[in-house]
Amino acid sequence: MAKKESYIKSSYDELMNKVSWPTWSELQSSSIVVAIASAIIALIIFLMDYIMGTNSSDAYWKGFLGYFYSFFS
Secondary structure (H helix, E strand, O other): OHHHHHHHHHHHHHHHHHOOOOOHHHHHHHHHHHHHHHHHHHHHHHHHHHHHOOOOOOOOOOHHHHHHHHHHO
8 A cells, every 4th residue: 555655646746846847828839739730631631532532422523533433333
């Protein structure tokens, strides 16, 4: 039991005194960067999905793969 108590105390001490936590403004700017990067990656994946035609049930645009598959079937 003493080992668990020592572990919890040393973990608490390390989190409170040795870890350098980001400031509120650093946290906000990092969050904005992550949100923008996530939106850009989602847009790229959406465009690739639309161009290639996967998951497309639209008869007007099947995408390159849709036309490729319809050519050989």
